[in-house]
Amino acid sequence: MSEITTYYLEMKNVAQLNGKDQPDQLSVVEVENDQFELNRFLYQLVGAQWQWTDKLALSDDAWKHYAEDKNLRTWVAYSQGAIAGYYELSKQDNGVVEIAYFGLTPQCIGRGFGGYLLTHAINSAWGWGGTERVWVHTCSLDHKSALANYTARGFEIYKTETE
Template sequence: MPEILDYAKPAPGEATERAHVTVIFLRMMARPARPKIVLPEGVAVTRERLDLASYRALYEEIGTPWLWWLRRVMPDAMLERHLAASTLSLHLLRVGGELAGFYELDAAHWPYINLNYFGLRQSFIGRGLGRPFLDHAVDVVFEGATALRGMTVNTCNADHPRALPNYLAAGFREYRRGDEVWDIPTRLGFTIPEHLRR
């Protein structure tokens, strides 16, 4: 998540809960030598624009278990500008027509493209969709791209336990780790897992 905390942070003096998080930075410099992904029958990925309310609802639903909080404290005007940027693309996963998840690609730091967010709705986790959906994102980034140097993504120990193994299996390689302290506004209603408390 290449977000600037100065733009998305608690209001001065508001109550927060602290999480101590290890962030893992990964990159992929070339598309893996595998066939282009073929999604299972009834599964489709479409590039779409969502209105602000729909985006916020999806972000909150998918991200709440994993402490996705930065976008939730971004002012509406700021988030609208971000979502409207020409460098950003939003890709929605549908299973039998039902919205199952999304990923977000950001080329603001070209010649790298960052996978800002990647997630599934809770009812679709554990159904074998994560890996083909991730491979789809990789294919979209590398297909036809010229002068692209690589694809990046961050994960952390607040994320789903399978996130890092899945990124590594898809062809990403870790290049750095860093410890961060997140002061998350209490009003957001998150439960901080014990392993992130000190």
């Protein structure tokens, strides 16, 4: 098995954001009614291609507990009526918000959606009252442009781990 490198990135001030404009054919909507089945579906739809496996074995009860946590918020991106991607924000202690999951569906990669969806996620994180730091992690299993998108939007790497 080859080595996997994980990159931890942070943004300590909204002024670091280098946003991208919204493409005409993309809209982003917050999920306001918790549906654990939707969170599980989005995780599988987007994550399958990137080997997201940490939540695959969760029971319905565990998914329900996860999705209904008051410190979790979910947004879904749509293009031409179909799901284009999603992201989840997790509010942690001391004003910290993690972009817990972020990604596009396979058919929407390469269409210029990633930069705007990440901009939306960052703005949503900073807009969540009391936010003082936003962070995210990615790894070498992710899309080849993922790390570049994070740094282009203004995130800075603060830790790297290789397994």
